[in-house]
Amino acid sequence: MTTDAPDGRADPIDVIFKSLDDAMWGRRNLPRLVSLLTHESNRVRLGAGWAITYVAEEESDSATYLVRRLGDRMTDDEVPLAVEQTFLAVAARYPDVVSAELPDLFDADQERSGSLPVGGAMLRAEYGLGSNRNRDIGRVRMPRGGGAGDEQQIFTDDDIDGEPADAASGDDPAWAIGGAGAGDEGDAAGESGGDEDATDDGGGTGRRLRPARELWAQTNHLAVIAANCRFDDLAVMAERHRDRYADVYRTRADLDGEELAVGLLLFHEPPDDHEAYINDLDEALANWYRVDDVEGIRTLYDWGRQPRPWALVEYAREDLGDRSRLFSDTAVWNARHLAVSLAHVHENGVVHAGVDPGNVSYYGDLLETEDRQVPMLTNVGLLSVIRQYFDPTSRLDPRYAAPEYFDRRFGRIDHASDIYGLGAVCFHLFTGRPPYHGDYASIRDAVLSPTTPEPSAVADVPEGVDEIVAKAMAPDKLHRYEGVTHMAADLRALADDDAADELLEPRAGDSTSEDESAAETAATTAGETAAEHQSTVDNGSTAAESAGGDDAGDDGDSVAETPDTDDRSPSPDRTDSRGTAESGDSTGVVEEDGSTTDDVAPDVSEESPEADG
């Protein structure tokens, strides 16, 4: 029984509940439900979406009607988020119906790409997500065309007041805030549409709507992956996020009745050497999988090659780049965890090769600001592969990159490069800002100079931090820490607590160290140092130099055997409770910070992660 609204129609909430109680009734009232997707009340819109999805699931013959109705709406100039999400849900459930009812949406050429341009109708769904305030912080992209000034000048920082530091000095270009377009130039041709979107700014104005056929291709990709991954089910929960290495989706995965929050990475594909790229990536992912058995390294659940290289990783909402300056004790705590995790990586013969704040992830969604979350190294070893096939300058944050990335004379990329990166990350942890900033040339000169940055020159830091950072970031490898364990020991000396031995406990049943740290503050210092995000630079003469084969993989010891696919079952041990999806935190996106710029491919943008953790 439904109650009548003043206009004589049934109350929308009652319609929704009735549909959820009786799918058959809902099927008969689908036109009404679809109309509710544009209701003025957000609650009604969301409820209608759930109800329609439920009806579609229960009454399969309703799919045709829904695909037609919703598909028509997808070509509108302004597609409401609820309509879009509902269409995606139905399309994911009935891809055959989509291809049958909307054949004009299907384009074989577009299907392969699966790499949707940044922006588009889905990404306009910003309003449906959390705060986007960090989109405008520290995110830069190369000004193109009408951009101001030197194209090499692609970095910026936010000073303590949150103002662009260099802008104040007037020597930085007019930084454009963008989404993740990192290295879009290297992506498949099918992604050409991204250029248009990349010109959009983070404010969401002027975005080009994503063609429905691309949505279809996306849905098709996800369906294939869902069918082939080791999870029982996989459902996309949030829109795509453009990362440096991959497009990232936040998904909910089911495994033996347990729900997990999982990030789906769809790796960018190079224009050439596709097969070699996939093989190398597969090997790198196998190495990552081999070392992810500690809590400080993001879990890699599964990966595959088709329909394009993909990986399912532990859900993480934010990265270190999203965080402001930490209190000293929290910074020490984070640094120690990272050092121990990196030591574990090295002990297994793997080199990360891309240690920077963007590759340090956190779950986010802290219930209490005093809680601490274990920082997780992510994208372990991927940069060694990525930089072989893409412009390395578009995937690397030079502010945290070791000299050997800029100049071959400093040697090759190896574990010492990771130590340098960790030192730079420590600088960020203690000061809230990167060790170097400015235009590319000045960063490069500073990195290659014999002097090392001093955190104490930027902020009040504990005694000894300067020395640790100096030893880690020494330009000459001979002067760096010989091993991360040495650095970890020095970091341990900074703190009184002796929980270091607990840092590498196996994942099973882990509860993180948050309990022991509940009394400590992880709150960020408001007004101090806006979150720095990676940006990138380009320079044809630099990082590219190091791409000549001198990568971490040169060391035969560091090449891991690719585990048999059949052994990659995400056992319950590896799907710990930390990743369990909860309704309360289902709005985030997987945080894989990306940043890029490139003077060759102008239309780069960056999808800013939600950084309101």
Added chain:
Amino acid sequence: MFIDVTVGLDTIAGNANLTFIFFIAFVLEAMIAIRFGYYAALNRRAGEVRTQSTLWRMLVGVGLTGGIYAVLGILDVVTSLSTPYRNAILLAHVVLLAMALRTLYHQAVPVSDGGDQAARRTVDRRLWLVGVSSILAVGAATIRFGGGPIVFGLETATSVVFVAVGVNAGVTATTESRVQGTVVDTLLRHLLPVLLLAAFVPMLTVATFAGLPLEVVLHVQVVFVIMAATALMTATIKLRQNLAGR
């Protein structure tokens, strides 16, 4: 000249046992020293930073001189060729080790002003001058006179001086906190024992003038040759690890 050289066992001090032990020691030293030099060369190629290049060149020299000394010793044993001048090569080995430690010290403890830097360079130049002069003098005198108290005394004095230089540099550098835990620190700790043990070989020669029988001195020397070789082996492992990025 080569016509006069015959292959065959040429006992050292007329003692077959001692000769056998020396042969083993020389073979060990030759293999390890050459391997050390090889990995030093690879390290030099891997990192071409100027300051590092100087260090690696010295370490290549350390390996080469150690290898040449040992090969000459082997030839002395298995042929009729007499190679007493190999002690000059060993002295070069010691000098290079000491100067390598001093280079590491310079890298570990950089000076802050130009005056100190210039003073360091001056000291280094003088040390090089003393070292090279001594090596040439010992070599020439040995070839010309076949040894003698003056040659042995010069050999011992030079070894003592450069051991002092090397130990001072090594110990000073390793106590610097900024060095601890770094690759420089590890290299210093590996090379110091090599220097000490290798330097004992020429230093012990002077003991013959204290009345010790030559055979006894040689027995002690061969022990230090073996110990220097084993110390060099651990240093070689470090070089290899450094090369492999581990």
